[in-house]
Amino acid sequence: MIRSDLPFVSLAELPGGPEPLVLCATARLATGLRRAHGELQAARGAVTWQALQSSTPAMWLDHLSSSALLRGEIQPASVPGTFLSRAQERSLWEQAIARDTGAVAELFDREGMALAAMEAASLQRAWRIEVPEPLHTEEYRAFLRWRDAVAEACQAGSWRTADEVMAWRIECIARGIGGLPARLGIAGFIAPDPLVSRLLVVLEARGVELFRLDFGRGETMLAAGAELPDAEAECIAAANWARDRLARDASSRVRIAVADLPARRRLLESALENSLHPDAVGVGWAALERDFAFAAGSPLAAEPLVDVALRLLQLLVHSQRVAQTEFGALLCGPGWSADVDEADARASIEAVLRELLPPETSLERLVRAVLRQADALQASRLAADLGALLEAARRAPRRQLPSAWAAVFAALLDALGWPGQRTLLATERAAVDELREALGGLLALDGILGRVDGGEALRQLQRQCRDQAFAAARQTPARVEICSLADALAGPVDGLWVMGLNEGAWPPAPRPNPLLPAELQRRAGIAAARADSLAVEAQSLQALWCESAGEVVFSWAQREGERPLRASPLLAEIPRREWPSLPVMPFSPEPLERLDDAKAPPVGADERIRGGTALLAAQAVCPAWAFYQYRLGAAVLPAPTFGLDARARGSLLHAALEEFWRGRSLADLTRMDEVTRGAEIRRVVAHALAEFDRDAVEPLPPRLRQLEGERLQALLAVWLEVEAQRAPFRVVGCEERHALDIEGLPVRVTIDRIDELEDGRLVVIDYKSGRKVSADSWAEQRISEPQLPIYAALAFPGRAVAAVALARVTRDEPGFLGVAESDGLLPDVKALDAQRKRYAEDEFPDWQTLRRLWAERITDLAREVRDGIAAVVFDDEKNIQYCDVRPLLRVAERRQQFDETGEP
Structure with missing residues (x-):
């Protein structure tokens, strides 16, 4: 503690006005002492009084030297140069670091390095640290280069740093400028500071009477300790304590000091909102001035x-x-x-x-x-x-x-x-x-x-x-102040809660400057580099906290996540008390109401239904999926991707195949020789890419366009070999749109391709560019891949459909997958009678029955949608693996309920 030899003078003894002056360690303490002094005057019945003159050393020296300049005691020519602000000085250091590190400057945290270098220069100057040559590390040599560059820039610009300016102002006092107070007090100076010590020596030499200010409440309060489960419980307990104090005395002033304020700020703010303003919910209360405020703002x-x-x-x-x-x-x-x-x-x-x-x-x-x-x-x-x-x-x-x-x-x-x-x-x-x-x-x-x-x-x-x-200006002072431990000493209050005092956090661990040898910093007496000095300072602060508040609570957490924590050893003698971590809320039981959410409102006459076949597919897998995504519009936003995603590549493939097959037949394909077919493939691929570029924000990059073109050409060459093995056909429709009405539900579909056989029957094809293709659900009651069954059963009521097939257009396993009325229509697509393991004969005796059952089952799904069937029901959780609205289905909660009840 600075100048522990000075006598104490209590705050109540100070009259106010220009004499005496009180120098404070922080601006917050200076403000708090002025407030506390005014409250003392008001308590004595005074109507008017002169405010206490309190300030930080830097602010007072600035005022003193400015006044001396105005009085002519300091000649303008003797001012050493232009005074830099901290921000300007920091910019100089950043420039020096950037120039020194050159091209790799962006790899470094220039701002952090500049702060460390500024601190190192200040420590070296104030504590007169000389680093011998054997201790010159690479980091220290870099620091010397930066320091020299900053010094050179300051000399060229006649600039002076804040430390140099303060030292010059102190020397002005030593040389005899006037305006000094007869008496001067100091408050809150715990850590040694060479500049402040030099200032006090100079003031004493000039005849100024010095004293230490006692701003306590006149007696040392016995503190209470609170051990709570975790940081959140600490915040809740402190908030409830503040609420209870204010409820007992509305004029109370309460302070909550936090060891790790940035980490706990949101937790504490939420706890204070719940305790002090439980009804202030919603944006309508945003303008309400809270009873609490963070001292340092944000x-x-x-x-x-x-x-x-x-x-x-x-x-x-x-x-x-x-x-x-x-x-x-x-x-x-x-x-x-x-x-x-x-x-x-x-x-x-x-x-x-x-x-x-x-x-x-x-x-x-x-x-x-x-x-x-x-x-x-x-x-x-x-x-x-x-x-x-x-x-x-x-x-x-x-x-x-x-x-x-x-x-x-x-x-x-x-x-x-x-x-x-x-x-x-x-x-x-x-x-x-x-x-x-x-x-x-x-x-x-x-x-x-x-x-x-x-x-x-x-x-x-x-x-x-x-x-x-x-921190926005307030109309009324906050009754609850929240601050860091560094700002906890800010004048007397009625109640003080200090939280986060776990071992390792209190006393704080030494943090020597990384650019100077740690041992030299310890020898010089820099408190931040010495564990013993920090422990002594922490004990002194604890004592001052106990003197400055009517009630003091020290708290710590038992654990952080799974890691157990211990209280600070400095709290060993503090008696513990039990503190409730959660507010006790009145509870009055209400009769429970059962709500069945499996039924949604029926589809209204004016309701727009979107989704097409995807809506019916989702309804088949899980009715709630269809309701949330296609009736309520819930969806996952697409993720931006570099280049072409799977959807874009699929669109390019569709466009190329459409351009190739429109108006053509199998005979046209077989008449092409290898050269002609290759040229036509290149043409349709170029056409597809041009169409894509026309709709895109900007064309594909040349290299990506080339690679995608080569991929499509190879893919089409493989696929056309598969098509060449088919029975004769001609293409009568590509990307053909149909508007269907299924049980009053409008469904718009786009059929990839419609082929007509020589006998006039149709073959309906749906392109698939992925490897995973399945038609298993076509034989099930709930058809989860309904596109082709819809086309076959409902899109062509007056035409004979001979086959429906998924065209798997891939390079490794190309082919068709589906079902036909007879064999030989499509490669690898068997007739209905040859697929009796999937299509049981008693259920699907013939082709017409298959189409009729498809129509009935799809109509049943549409009727469910229309009637509002929206239960969370699915056969296998794997079927909803790619469901966009899976979080809304509450699958985890469903699984937990089954585990608790023993149901499957």
Whole structure:
């Protein structure tokens, strides 16, 4: 503890006003002491009083030297140069690191390395650490190069770092500037600090009376310990404790300090919401000012509207590489363009883009794809804004000053309609204003960075937003403060709960700077490098916590996941108390109501039913599948893929076969010699690829087009050899559309191919390009592959159908799979009478009965859909392996229920 020899003076003894001055370790402590001093004055009956003058050393020295300049005690010519902010200094270090690492700079965490280097330079200067040559590691030699580069840049620009400025200001006091207080107190300084110690020595030499401020409550409170199952239980217990304290005394001030605040922030926020504002559920309560607040706020970059703005700017500066997931999130999110009026259209466009574009693409391709959909989906404002974004990306200069980039960024955000159409909450308005100020802050980097590209300017803005803590102004002070352990000493409160005090977290483990030898840091007395010093500091802090609160609770968790935890050894003497981890809620039993969800509403007269044969296939496998996916519209969004996915390759195959067979017969095929057939195959493949390119956002890359063309040519050559083995036929239909009405259910189908035999009978073919093809369900009561049975039984009521077959168009096992009225119509397709293992004779005695039963069974499925049959029923879980709505079927819960009841 700094200057433990100084006498104590209690906060109640200080009169307020300019004398005495109190220097505090943190700005939060300075604010807390001013508040506590004011409360003491009010408790004494004072109506007006002078506020306590409290500040951090850096802030006070800044004010003192500025006043001396105004009074003429410091001549402007004697000011050592331009004073750098921490952000400017950090940028200098980042530049030095980037230049030193060269081409591999992007492989390093420049921001993290710059912070470590800044700290190392500060420690080396303040603690006067000299590293002998034998201890020069590769890392230390790199640090020396960076340090020299920063020093050279500072000398060239007459810049001074924050540590140099503070040392100069202290020397100004030593040289005799005025404005010093007669008495000065210090508060909260636990760890040794050479600059603060030097300041106190200089002040004493100038005749300033020093003292330590006692801001406790006059007595040391006995703390209580709470051992709870895990971190979540700790958060719930602390939230309930705060609720109970406020219920007993509405004027209480409560503080919750957390050892690992970033990790527990969401848990604690949720627990406090449930305890302090249990009724504030839904967006209607978003504007309600909560009774709790996080002292340090949250990073500005984490605010939703700021995050949207930064991602929009990312599109501008990295327009050649845009992740579709990032762009899709922007489309589906609010905060820009017509986010309210065109929300549904934007969501639809995002779903379409997944099928049109690869996972990573360019802004130009994305905008082109959006423009193709915008008119049909009525998203004109989105189209205009994206056009403006693309034009801005094209016109943006390669390099310019950060301030010029700030102007470009601000203009673009305005052009894109940021922050959206909705009326903003007060917190959102404050975040928008903070981002605009951060954009203005790029001006300070002009002299440091010079001309940079847009990516570097945006990186600097993103870093500022990450580093800047954001907390919207409150109308009333929060009754519950949440802070880290470093900020827990922030003035007296009525109750203090400190959580996360497990072994390893409290006292904290030593963290010496990685760029300086750890042993030299320990010898110098740097507390962060010494376990014993950190333990002493932790004990001192615990004592101060107990003095500054009316009730103190220390808590720790028993486990983290499966790993058991132990309490900090510093809590060994703390008596334990039992704390309920869960709120006790009143419970009044209500009569249970049984709801059978196996029945959905019948299909209405105006209801649009989609899905075609896929709807009936899903109904056959599991009625709930058909209801969720095709009546409610639930579906899995397609995943973007590089190149061509299986669906696109299947479409190309269909297009090539359609072009080859339209208007042709088997005789046409057999008349072709090898050369003619090869030329025709190349022609139809080129036609299919051209059709694909015409509908695509942009043509296939040449190499991919060549490979796909070669694949299709080889595939068609193999397949036409299979077709050549057939009985004579002519093709009378390709990709033929039919609109059917099945039991009042409209079903639209597209038949891949219809062949006519010499006797006038039809053969219906459905192409399959996958290896897994099955017709097993055609003989079952519930037909789960209903396409061809529908075609045979219902699409041609007045025509004789001789065979239905799945054409397996593959290179390794090409062939037909199906059933025919007689043998010899298709290779490997046997007649009905030859397939009695599958089609039992007593059930399917002849071909006409087969077609009639198909019609009846498909009609039964359509009737189920129409009547709302939607039970979660399936024969085999493997049949729903590729079900898009599988999570809605609650298969895991169903399995668990069967395990518990013993049912199969």
